[in-house]
Every structure is written in structure tokens, then in C-alpha cells.
Amino acid sequence: MTSHTPETTWNALTLHWQQLADLGGIGSLLGWDQSTFLPVGAAGGRARQQALLAGIVHERATDAAYGRLLDDAQAHTDWTSVQARTLALARRQFEEATRLPGTFVQEFTQHVGESYSAWVEARPANDFTRMVPYLERTLELSLQAASYFPEFASPMDYFIDQSDEGMTAEVVDRVFDDLRAALVPLVEAVAQAPEPRTDFLHRFYAPDVQLRVGGRIAADFGYDLTRGRQDLTAHPFMTRLGGQDVRITTRVREHDLTEALYSTLHETGHALYEQGVAPELLGTPLGGGVSSGVHESQSRLWENLVGRSRAFWAAYFPAFRDAFPEQLSDVTEDEMYRAVNVARRSLIRTDADELTYNLHVITRYGLERELLAGRLAVRDLAQAWHAAYETTLGLRAPSDVDGVLQDVHWYGGGIGGAFQGYTLGNVLSAQFHAAAQRALPGLEAQVARGAFSELHGWLRDHVYAPGSTYTPAELVQRVTGEPLTVGPYVAYLRGKYTALYGVG
Amino acid sequence: MTSHTPETTWNALTLHWQQLADLGGIGSLLGWDQSTFLPVGAAGGRARQQALLAGIVHERATDAAYGRLLDDAQAHTDWTSVQARTLALARRQFEEATRLPGTFVQEFTQHVGESYSAWVEARPANDFTRMVPYLERTLELSLQAASYFPEFASPMDYFIDQSDEGMTAEVVDRVFDDLRAALVPLVEAVAQAPEPRTDFLHRFYAPDVQLRVGGRIAADFGYDLTRGRQDLTAHPFMTRLGGQDVRITTRVREHDLTEALYSTLHETGHALYEQGVAPELLGTPLGGGVSSGVHESQSRLWENLVGRSRAFWAAYFPAFRDAFPEQLSDVTEDEMYRAVNVARRSLIRTDADELTYNLHVITRYGLERELLAGRLAVRDLAQAWHAAYETTLGLRAPSDVDGVLQDVHWYGGGIGGAFQGYTLGNVLSAQFHAAAQRALPGLEAQVARGAFSELHGWLRDHVYAPGSTYTPAELVQRVTGEPLTVGPYVAYLRGKYTALYGVG
Structure with a gap:
């Protein structure tokens, strides 16, 4: 009946994307206002507005007519490379929004809300035991979420790909191993040197x-x-x-x-x-x-x-x-x-300095890896945390408050993919900066x-x-001439801190 | 198939109303931010977000399923008086949202946008002639809007009812006539008295x-x-x-x-x-x-x-x-x-004081009345404005800039109902205050x-x-024991200004 030329399909998609972006901006405004100017008494009403808007966004992001437009576009092969990339990302987001069943998302959301409320009490009480059943369920649900994306080699690969498209656990493992090997002795040496005045x-x-x-x-x-x-x-x-x-x-x-x-x-x-x-x-x-x-x-x-x-x-x-x-x-x-x-x-990630911060991240990433692979049980997580800190930072927290209970991520969200981006960012910051220095x-x-x-x-x-x-x-390769690598970052840290502390 | 008990109907309506209210709040946030913190470069994007949200609101406010719920509710007669009033207001808003055809609303909106842009240039150029065709079309469209609500005795009644439910032009005429009769001599007397230092x-x-x-x-x-x-x-x-x-x-x-x-x-x-x-x-x-x-x-x-x-x-x-x-x-x-x-x-409404302000409003209201009734042609509006100001305030603007071109209302919106609320509010303020003083x-x-x-x-x-x-x-009657009346307001102004200026 109607003729779907590539051009009409593209125009319809463009309109839909703009609307999704505009709705996203409205959601950001609700969140920005919540964090800056919202009167204290208005928190409940704002949460309801956010949930309503999230529902509208989800409706539009998963709209069947939108899916058909994406199918129409996929049937066509004559796109420019930028158009093809745009369609690939749109498809990725569409799958992300549609594959998880609504009832599952609801159950996950509710569980995480209850887990967060329990953590708010359990943390000051230093009561990790109370959190064990919550975390066990979170782990199950996280694995179930990943199971809707069987194209990934492992759950961890799925979670990493969500925030860092195309990155795999194998690559992150290698990067983090290299980084740890370089950082541990440097941190150790700096720890022996006298501190500057602050x-x-x-x-x-x-x-x-x-x-x-x-x-x-x-x-x-x-x-x-x-x-x-x-x-x-x-x-x-x-x-x-x-x-x-x-x-x-x-x-x-x-x-x-x-x-x-x-x-x-x-x-x-x-x-x-x-x-x-x-x-x-x-x-x-x-x-x-x-x-x-x-x-x-x-x-x-x-x-x-x-x-x-x-x-x-x-x-x-x-x-x-x-x-x-x-x-x-x-x-x-x-x-x-x-x-x-x-x-x-130090024991607390959020207080850590530029040099030691990555060891906090690497530790958490390693524990997530073990949990998702079934090699570590939730009930053993607190001890595994202490052991990892002793190995990596040479410190042991006096309690779980400053140990496994310190970060909200696992208690108020899923397990997997929450941390590695921080350190990947640090590594890339030096790689991009080195390229800028050359240019x-x-x-x-x-x-x-x-x-x-x-x-x-x-x-x-x-x-x-x-x-x-x-x-x-692709971006890293284009801009720096090489794939992701720790070399520039390690060189940067080593040069800076050996000069600052007279070590190495 | 499904059973629509009054209770399920009411619950479904309640949910829908809450969502409409929450969407309204989101729209208010977009507007509030626009008027307070929006970066200058973001104006265009914000307008698009507002239009998108307005479309979503309109969809939900005119949703056929919502209309059926209202019909179901209307078929039932056993509501409490508060429920019945709630349903009546919901119906009123539903009719307001559904009766104007979408194409008409679009045309009106576009015309008003163009008229506003023309006014922005015509006003500093003192060029009322340029605005005549725009205003003529605005008048036509305003009359057409009113024609979708034939249950009102006149277009002016429809416009007044939109912002002041149940009020009629007949009542406003009487109130304004009484008020003008009291105000004109008082303003005249004050004008002769010496001014206080400011x-x-x-x-x-x-x-x-x-x-x-x-x-x-x-x-x-x-x-x-x-x-x-x-x-x-x-x-x-x-x-x-x-x-x-x-x-x-x-x-x-x-x-x-x-x-x-x-x-x-x-x-x-x-x-x-x-x-x-x-x-x-x-x-x-x-x-x-x-x-x-x-x-x-x-x-x-x-x-x-x-x-x-x-x-x-x-x-x-x-x-x-x-x-x-x-x-x-x-x-x-x-x-x-x-x-x-x-x-x-003075000549400018927005700079007017408490005493003289109402004469500006009454003048505009009278002109709207004449335009909508077909007793005044748009091309004669500028002269009618000057004549009305001479009669009411004893002043004549040196040009149309400070005359008929001064207010945005008619140029950026419809004709009818834009002004009377200000003076009705003044009248009621004294009536409510007098009731409070008695209590x-x-x-x-x-x-x-x-x-x-x-x-x-x-x-x-x-x-x-x-x-x-x-x-x-009903509210005015319940709170003050009488219907809307200018008595308390006139007494208040007369008492205050005769004391202040030693007149009367």
C-alpha cells in the first residue's frame, strides 16, 4: 500500500530518534532538578513523575512500528557508513530495550529497591550477613538478565559491552593484569617515601x-x-x-x-x-x-x-x-x-588518589568476575574482599563497613560491569593525551x-x-594509532610519581 | 466481558487523572527551567521538548478509552457530591480538549505565532495598520473556536467561562459598570491631590x-x-x-x-x-x-x-x-x-497602581466585548482605544505604541477572556478579606x-x-455569604484612598 523507500524509512527513523532524544532530555531535567533544586517535600511526587516518563520512553523505545522501521532499514543495503553505524546502534538499543521481559524488569527493579533499603541499614550496622540473601538473588537476576543475550561469550562480556561496546572480559583482564603488575610496586615504593605537606x-x-x-x-x-x-x-x-x-x-x-x-x-x-x-x-x-x-x-x-x-x-x-x-x-x-x-x-575507593584509585577498581572487577563465573559464593565475598585488599594494597579493613559494604553499586543495582569503566577511562586518558602531545x-x-x-x-x-x-x-585506533594499551598510562604515572616522591 | 463496577471505573479514572497531573507537572518543570536557568543556546531544543510533551498530554487527555471511562461514570448516578463534581470537571476538560479539531488548533497556533512575530516589529514602529489583517484573522479564529461550544449564549460567555467557570458576560458587565462608576470620580479626585514623596x-x-x-x-x-x-x-x-x-x-x-x-x-x-x-x-x-x-x-x-x-x-x-x-x-x-x-x-496597564489598574482592565474588556459582538471593526480599534482612555482615565496616548499596541495578549493569543480575571480577582480579594475580618x-x-x-x-x-x-x-457564596459583589472592594478603595489623599 504505502511505499517504503529508503528515504521515507530514514526520515521516519530520524523523527523517532529525535523524539527519543527529546524525551531523554526531559528525563535528564527531572533528574537534574531532583539533584539541585527540588524542595525536600517533593521527592515522592518527583519519583512518580520519573517512573511515568520512564514508562513513556520505554513504550516509544520498544514500539512495534519502530521495530518494523528498523527491519525495513535492515533490508536495505545501500546506506552510507555513517547511516549503517547509526542503524546498528539503534538496533543495539532496541534489543536492549525489548529483550528483557517487562515482568522480569519489574521484579529486578523491585528486588534492587528492597536490597538498597536493607543496605542503608546493614552498612552502619556492619551486617554483611544480612545482605547475603539479597546479593544472592541479585546475582541470580543479573545472570538471568545476561541470559537474554546469548550472543555474548559470558555474562561478564555482556555487562562490559553494555557500557563499553565491543570490549570483552578477556581484554579487560589483560589490561588490568598489566596495570596491577606495574602499579603494585610503584604504590609500595611511594608508601615508603615521606609525604608532602597538605x-x-x-x-x-x-x-x-x-x-x-x-x-x-x-x-x-x-x-x-x-x-x-x-x-x-x-x-x-x-x-x-x-x-x-x-x-x-x-x-x-x-x-x-x-x-x-x-x-x-x-x-x-x-x-x-x-x-x-x-x-x-x-x-x-x-x-x-x-x-x-x-x-x-x-x-x-x-x-x-x-x-x-x-x-x-x-x-x-x-x-x-x-x-x-x-x-x-x-x-x-x-x-x-x-x-x-x-x-x-587507603581503604575507601571514593577517597583514593589518582595513583591508588585503580587498585580499588581492579579489586572489585576481579570479585565481580569470580561471582558471575560461579567461582566465588556470595557468602564468602566479605573474606574475599579482605584478602584481595591485602594482596593488592597491603591493607585490611577493620570491618566490612570499610570493606565489602562500602559501595552502593552491588546493593542498589546488578552485579557486573559497574566498575571497570573507571579504570579503562584512566588508561585511555593517558593514551589520548599522549596522542595530543605528539600532535x-x-x-x-x-x-x-x-x-x-x-x-x-x-x-x-x-x-x-x-x-x-x-x-x-575504532576511535582509539584512529586517534592514537594503536589499540587500547596501558603503556602511556603506566609511563605517565611512573614518570610523575617517581619525580614527585623521588622513588623508582 | 469485563465488569465495569463504579469502583473499577473510579479507580481507572483516578489513575488517569494522576498521570495527567504528573505530566502537567513535568510540563511546568520545562517551563520553570526555561524561565529561570535555561542556557540561552538551549531555547530551540526546549521548545521542541515542550511541543513533544504537549502532544503526549493531548493524546492522553483526549484518549478514547478515557472518554469511555467518563461515559461509564456518567451512566452511574450514585456518586457522592465530591465525586460528581470531580467527574463534571473532568468532562469539562475532556470537552475542552476534544471539541476543537486538530487541524483548527494547528492553524490557530500557527497564525498566532505569525501574528506575534509581526507585532514584535510593528509595535516599536507604531504600525497598527500592519496588525489589522492579523487581528482580523485572530478575531475570526476566536469566533470559530467559540462556535464549537454552542451551549454558551455568546462567544464572550465561552471565553469568560474558560478561565472563570460559570461567570457570564452579563455579570461581568454589571460588575464592571458598578466599579467604573465608583472608580472614575475617585481617581479624578486623587489626581487633583498632591502626591506623596516616592x-x-x-x-x-x-x-x-x-x-x-x-x-x-x-x-x-x-x-x-x-x-x-x-x-x-x-x-x-x-x-x-x-x-x-x-x-x-x-x-x-x-x-x-x-x-x-x-x-x-x-x-x-x-x-x-x-x-x-x-x-x-x-x-x-x-x-x-x-x-x-x-x-x-x-x-x-x-x-x-x-x-x-x-x-x-x-x-x-x-x-x-x-x-x-x-x-x-x-x-x-x-x-x-x-x-x-x-x-x-497613566497610560500603561503594567505600570498602573492598585487604584487605577482596574480602569485599564475594564477598557480592554469593553473593547473585546465590542469586537466579539461585531459592533466594532478591527480597523477602528486604535481609535476606539484612544476614545475609551479619554472617557475612563482622561488621558490620550501620544501614539499607538502606548495605546492599542501595548499588550501582547491579542497579538500573541486569541481575542476574548484575556483580561477580566484581573479585576474579578481584585473585587473578590476585598470580598474574601472582609469575610476574614468578620471572622x-x-x-x-x-x-x-x-x-x-x-x-x-x-x-x-x-x-x-x-x-x-x-x-x-458556590465558593464565594459559602465563604462570604453573598454572591460576587463590588461593595467591599469599593468600600476598601474609597476608605483607603480618601484617607491617604484627604479627598472624598
């Missing part, structure tokens, strides 16, 4: 001045405030509310100079990625960052490889001295650089002048503009 | 201090900030984002002490109404203010009858003196009271102490809690 980081720093200075640096990096904004929140994040609306949020602590600064630079990195996506891709499946690893690489690149560099402090120490003349009266530029790079072995010979001198337009422009052209046009692996 | 209102007042003082008074009035918040905007408004989420916005001018204060008190009045609706009505057709007249009565009651009273300044002048000691060093409490009540005949003998003394809990409690119990349980006319 006392001045904990003087009183007026929150509004902290925000002003951090916001200025974000703008210097290239964050466009005509298409974004910065607000206060409890747990900082970056969020896309629309094609031209990418916002960051920040937490400020009066007696911590680094909290607001580095969370601002971190979220700015995420935001630069999203703001840099080519306009013509916005509102399509290609119109956003391609994977959690690549996303985290950009937050970490700007936070750490730029923001914790010696050159950065050459550029900005004067601004901090101007903003906080009394608090920094007895501090040198070099002392500041050393203080923001202090490395200490921009004067980079360090530019950073030391607070001039970021070349670095930002290069990253925008090579990493940001393509959005999800290439798979993560 | 110079100090235009000194520099730090915006953040203005906001703090205004916010404190809003809280004193009873505005609950655990279920609301106050933010900055260009055009102040109150908005409900959820059952427990009623927000106000404010504009602050550095050299105007009254702008932020009285817009805060005005929007607080609207917010107290919405926050006071009984919790069990939220998410149903009864869960909000009943009409624009009653809503405006509450904003005006708190803004004018409380906030511009002598007693109010007895309570708050010390706080203003503390906040602005230098700016108010040569000002007495009585001078402040007189300054915020200055009355001047609360010590009211003025309480206001003079900044104690509002009795007034707020009385209004909450009698006006706010019922939401839309009663029709506007």
Missing part, C-alpha cells in the same frame, strides 16, 4: 570564591556557558538536557580546596565531550559519547593529566593566591602541585599559560565531534 | 538583601519552603510542578524597592492557594485553584489588602530599616506606607505584629483546602 588544603576557603575560580577554569578549558551551566549538588555529575544544554554540578566543601576544583574539572571534561559532538549528530543514536570508558577518559584527561599537572599550577597558582591570599600566604606553587598529587594507600608540540607550554584552545580543538575534532560514529575500539 | 523607593537596594527580606515575609505569610522555592526570572510567576512542589519566581530591580517585594507577595498569594489545597484532592481534577478570578483574589489579597496596608508597614518597616539603614535613614514608616500606595493616572476580629492587630497564622489558617480552611470542589460562585 595542611593548607584544609583551611577555610569561601565556597562562592571556590566556585568562581573553578568556573573560570572550566570556561578557560572551553566549557561553553551559553550551552551549559554549573549548579551545586550533593553528588556531582554531568548531564545532557538537550542538544545545546549540557550542565555540570559541583559540591563545595569549606575546608577542602580540592573537592570543588577537581570535581569541576572532572565534570567539565565530560561536558566538553558532550558539547563537542557535531551538531548534525545530535538527536540521533550517534549524538553522544560512545562509551563509559571513552567518557571517563575525557573527565580524567582534564582533571588529572591537565588539572594535576605542574604546568597547570604554573598557570593557576597566581589566581588561587589572588583569591585566597591569607590561606595560601605560606604556600609555594610547587607545594601546591605536590599537595594535590599526594598518594596514600601539539607546544602543549605543555600552552597549559602553563592557561591556553587550552589548541588542546580543546584537537580533542573536539578527533574525539568529541564524531560522537558515536566509530566504535570505541 | 524618591527614596528608587535609591540603590542590593538585590540579595531585597530577596532575603521578601523571602522572609513570604515565609511569615505561611509559604512552605519545604514544598516550594523562590528563584529569579524576567517575568514573575507561580507554578505547580507537583503535588508538593509549588514554586514562585521574582524579578529584582536594584533601584526599585517595591518591584521585588510586591511581586514576591503577589506570587506568594498564588502559592499559598495552591499549597493549601487538601492533599487528598491533589492529582485529581479538583486539585488546584478553581478559577483565575479566585486565584487572582488570593495574590491580590496578600499583595494589596495585607501587603500595602498600614498595619503591614507597622510590622515590617523596622526590618526594612535594618536591611537598608542608609537608604531609609530619612524615611518614616508613614512615608513608606504612602509611597507604596501612590496612585497616578477574625483581631486581624489588623495581628498583621501589625507580623502574625499571619490565623488569617492564613482561615483562608486555607475556607478558600484553599476545597481546591475546585465548589464552583467559583
Whole structure:
């Protein structure tokens, strides 16, 4: 009856994608407002609005007519490579949304909600035993979720692929093994060295001045405030509310100079990625960052490889001295650089520094691997945690509160894929940064002048503009000339920390 | 097949109403954010999100299955009076949403958009002639819209009923005639009297201090900030984002002490109404203010009858003196009271004071009446405007810029029903306030102490809690013991202004 030319199919798909993107933006607004300005009494009503919108999004994302459009498109073979990639990602998202039965999703959601509520009580009570049956069920449900995607070699492969398309457990294992082998002795050596002074980081720093200075640096990096904004929140994040609306949020602590600064630079990195996506891709499946690893690489690149560099402090120490003349009266530029790079072995992931952070991630990833493979029982998880920390960080938590009970991820979500992206991001941050250094010979001198337009422009052209046009692996290969590899990251950390601590 | 008991029908309706309310709240969030925090570059994307959501809302508001549920409910006669009223309002909204054909709504929307764009250029060019064909078409389309509701005696009755259920042009005519007869000589007398000093209102007042003082008074009035918040905007408004989420916005001018204060008190009045609706009505057709007249009565009651009273300044002048000691060093409490009540005949509605404002409204209402009745041609509207202003306010605008071109309403919307609510609200504000005074003998003394809990409690119990349980006319009768009448308002204005200006 109706003629489905490739063009009409494509146009209908384009319209549908734009609507899905717009609904996604509305959902992001509900979440952004919830985390910034929502009156305390309105939490329940907001949750109901979010559930209603999620239902509408799910309806449209799984719409049978949309599925037929995707089938029509698949029957056609004459697409450009960008169109073919767009269709492949759309298909991927469609399968993700349709294969899990509604009743299963409901059961999983409800279980996770109950598990989270139990954890909120069990954690302060140091009661891992109470959480065992919850986690056992979570593990079962996670395995069941993975079973709907039999094309993956293992459940872990499925979970990794969800956030890092195309990545496999085998690759992550190898990367993490290499990284651990390099990091453990470096961390050990740094632990023996004397610590730099950090006392001045904990003087009183007026929150509004902290925000002003951090916001200025974000703008210097290239964050466009005509298409974004910065607000206060409890747990900082970056969020896309629309094609031209990418916002960051920040937490400020009066007696911590680094909290607001580095969370601002971190979220700015995420935001630069999203703001840099080519306009013509916005509102399509290609119109956003391609994977959690690549996303985290950009937050970490700007936070750490730029923001914790010696050159950065050459550029900005004067601004901090101007903003906080009394608090920094007895501090040198070099002392500041050393203080923001202090490395200490510790028990808590979220407090960990740049150097030791990855060992926390690798530990959790290893435990997830064992749980999903059936080689570790949930009831033995707490002891396995302690054992892994002793091996990797040489520390043992005095209780499960600072051990297996510390992170919300397993208790308020599924088991699998929650952690590896952080460290993949760190590895990639150095790999991308090394490529930028090769392409921009004067980079360090530019950073030391607070001039970021070349670095930002290069990253925008090579990493940001393509959005999800290439798979993560293709992107890494194109931009750096090699596949994912720990070499640049290990070299970066080794060079930085041996110089800082006089070790190695 | 399925059995539709009244209970299952009612439950299905309740669920649907809650979803409509939640979608409405999401739409309000999109609008609130647009007016407060949206990055400038994101305007286009936001408009598309709003249109998408409006489409979803329209789909659900006009859903055939929902219509059948309403029919099922109508077939049943055993409802409580509150249920019957709920169903009647739901039916009213359903008819409003379904009777206008989609193509007609589209055409009207597009025409109004084009008309608005033309007005944006024609107004500064003082070019009413250019707007004549646009307005002629707007008038035609407005009449066509009304023609879908033949149960009303006239198009004007339909438009008035849309915002003030049950009110008719006949009643409004009578009320406005009575009011004009009382106001014209009073305004004339005031115009002859010497003006009080107002110079100090235009000194520099730090915006953040203005906001703090205004916010404190809003809280004193009873505005609950655990279920609301106050933010900055260009055009102040109150908005409900959820059952427990009623927000106000404010504009602050550095050299105007009254702008932020009285817009805060005005929007607080609207917010107290919405926050006071009984919790069990939220998410149903009864869960909000009943009409624009009653809503405006509450904003005006708190803004004018409380906030511009002598007693109010007895309570708050010390706080203003503390906040602005230098700016108010040569000002007495009585001078402040007189300054915020200055009355001047003027050409611009939005700059008009409490006394003369209604004459602007009555003038516009009269012109709308004539246009809709076919007794006035659009091409004669500019002259009719000048003539009406000469008769009513004794003024003639030097051009159409400050005449017929000044308000956006007719150029960016339909003709009919846009204005009368403001003055109905003023009339009702005095009627409700007089009832409160009868019920609360010590009211003025309480206001003079900044104690509002009795007034707020009385209004909450009698006006706010019922939401839309009663029709506007029923509510006015129940609360004041009589139908809508100008007596209390005229008495209030006459008493206040003869005392202030020593006239009459």
C-alpha cells in the first residue's frame, strides 16, 4: 500500500530518534532538578513523575512500528557508513530495550529497591550477613538478565559491552593484569617515601570564591556557558538536557580546596565531550559519547593529566593566591602541585588518589568476575574482599563497613560491569593525551599559560565531534594509532610519581 | 466481558487523572527551567521538548478509552457530591480538549505565532495598520473556536467561562459598570491631590538583601519552603510542578524597592492557594485553584489588602530599616506606607497602581466585548482605544505604541477572556478579606505584629483546602455569604484612598 523507500524509512527513523532524544532530555531535567533544586517535600511526587516518563520512553523505545522501521532499514543495503553505524546502534538499543521481559524488569527493579533499603541499614550496622540473601538473588537476576543475550561469550562480556561496546572480559583482564603488575610496586615504593605537606588544603576557603575560580577554569578549558551551566549538588555529575544544554554540578566543601576544583574539572571534561559532538549528530543514536570508558577518559584527561599537572599550577597558582591570599600566604606553587598529587594507600575507593584509585577498581572487577563465573559464593565475598585488599594494597579493613559494604553499586543495582569503566577511562586518558602531545608540540607550554584552545580543538575534532560514529575500539585506533594499551598510562604515572616522591 | 463496577471505573479514572497531573507537572518543570536557568543556546531544543510533551498530554487527555471511562461514570448516578463534581470537571476538560479539531488548533497556533512575530516589529514602529489583517484573522479564529461550544449564549460567555467557570458576560458587565462608576470620580479626585514623596523607593537596594527580606515575609505569610522555592526570572510567576512542589519566581530591580517585594507577595498569594489545597484532592481534577478570578483574589489579597496596608508597614518597616539603614535613614514608616500606595493616572496597564489598574482592565474588556459582538471593526480599534482612555482615565496616548499596541495578549493569543480575571480577582480579594475580618476580629492587630497564622489558617480552611470542589460562585457564596459583589472592594478603595489623599 504505502511505499517504503529508503528515504521515507530514514526520515521516519530520524523523527523517532529525535523524539527519543527529546524525551531523554526531559528525563535528564527531572533528574537534574531532583539533584539541585527540588524542595525536600517533593521527592515522592518527583519519583512518580520519573517512573511515568520512564514508562513513556520505554513504550516509544520498544514500539512495534519502530521495530518494523528498523527491519525495513535492515533490508536495505545501500546506506552510507555513517547511516549503517547509526542503524546498528539503534538496533543495539532496541534489543536492549525489548529483550528483557517487562515482568522480569519489574521484579529486578523491585528486588534492587528492597536490597538498597536493607543496605542503608546493614552498612552502619556492619551486617554483611544480612545482605547475603539479597546479593544472592541479585546475582541470580543479573545472570538471568545476561541470559537474554546469548550472543555474548559470558555474562561478564555482556555487562562490559553494555557500557563499553565491543570490549570483552578477556581484554579487560589483560589490561588490568598489566596495570596491577606495574602499579603494585610503584604504590609500595611511594608508601615508603615521606609525604608532602597538605595542611593548607584544609583551611577555610569561601565556597562562592571556590566556585568562581573553578568556573573560570572550566570556561578557560572551553566549557561553553551559553550551552551549559554549573549548579551545586550533593553528588556531582554531568548531564545532557538537550542538544545545546549540557550542565555540570559541583559540591563545595569549606575546608577542602580540592573537592570543588577537581570535581569541576572532572565534570567539565565530560561536558566538553558532550558539547563537542557535531551538531548534525545530535538527536540521533550517534549524538553522544560512545562509551563509559571513552567518557571517563575525557573527565580524567582534564582533571588529572591537565588539572594535576605542574604546568597547570604554573598557570593557576597566581589566581588561587589572588583569591585566597591569607590561606595560601605560606604556600609555594610547587607545594601546591605536590599537595594535590599526594598518594596514600587507603581503604575507601571514593577517597583514593589518582595513583591508588585503580587498585580499588581492579579489586572489585576481579570479585565481580569470580561471582558471575560461579567461582566465588556470595557468602564468602566479605573474606574475599579482605584478602584481595591485602594482596593488592597491603591493607585490611577493620570491618566490612570499610570493606565489602562500602559501595552502593552491588546493593542498589546488578552485579557486573559497574566498575571497570573507571579504570579503562584512566588508561585511555593517558593514551589520548599522549596522542595530543605528539600532535601539539607546544602543549605543555600552552597549559602553563592557561591556553587550552589548541588542546580543546584537537580533542573536539578527533574525539568529541564524531560522537558515536566509530566504535570505541575504532576511535582509539584512529586517534592514537594503536589499540587500547596501558603503556602511556603506566609511563605517565611512573614518570610523575617517581619525580614527585623521588622513588623508582 | 469485563465488569465495569463504579469502583473499577473510579479507580481507572483516578489513575488517569494522576498521570495527567504528573505530566502537567513535568510540563511546568520545562517551563520553570526555561524561565529561570535555561542556557540561552538551549531555547530551540526546549521548545521542541515542550511541543513533544504537549502532544503526549493531548493524546492522553483526549484518549478514547478515557472518554469511555467518563461515559461509564456518567451512566452511574450514585456518586457522592465530591465525586460528581470531580467527574463534571473532568468532562469539562475532556470537552475542552476534544471539541476543537486538530487541524483548527494547528492553524490557530500557527497564525498566532505569525501574528506575534509581526507585532514584535510593528509595535516599536507604531504600525497598527500592519496588525489589522492579523487581528482580523485572530478575531475570526476566536469566533470559530467559540462556535464549537454552542451551549454558551455568546462567544464572550465561552471565553469568560474558560478561565472563570460559570461567570457570564452579563455579570461581568454589571460588575464592571458598578466599579467604573465608583472608580472614575475617585481617581479624578486623587489626581487633583498632591502626591506623596516616592524618591527614596528608587535609591540603590542590593538585590540579595531585597530577596532575603521578601523571602522572609513570604515565609511569615505561611509559604512552605519545604514544598516550594523562590528563584529569579524576567517575568514573575507561580507554578505547580507537583503535588508538593509549588514554586514562585521574582524579578529584582536594584533601584526599585517595591518591584521585588510586591511581586514576591503577589506570587506568594498564588502559592499559598495552591499549597493549601487538601492533599487528598491533589492529582485529581479538583486539585488546584478553581478559577483565575479566585486565584487572582488570593495574590491580590496578600499583595494589596495585607501587603500595602498600614498595619503591614507597622510590622515590617523596622526590618526594612535594618536591611537598608542608609537608604531609609530619612524615611518614616508613614512615608513608606504612602509611597507604596501612590496612585497616578497613566497610560500603561503594567505600570498602573492598585487604584487605577482596574480602569485599564475594564477598557480592554469593553473593547473585546465590542469586537466579539461585531459592533466594532478591527480597523477602528486604535481609535476606539484612544476614545475609551479619554472617557475612563482622561488621558490620550501620544501614539499607538502606548495605546492599542501595548499588550501582547491579542497579538500573541486569541481575542476574548484575556483580561477580566484581573479585576474579578481584585473585587473578590476585598470580598474574601472582609469575610476574614468578620471572622477574625483581631486581624489588623495581628498583621501589625507580623502574625499571619490565623488569617492564613482561615483562608486555607475556607478558600484553599476545597481546591475546585465548589464552583467559583458556590465558593464565594459559602465563604462570604453573598454572591460576587463590588461593595467591599469599593468600600476598601474609597476608605483607603480618601484617607491617604484627604479627598472624598
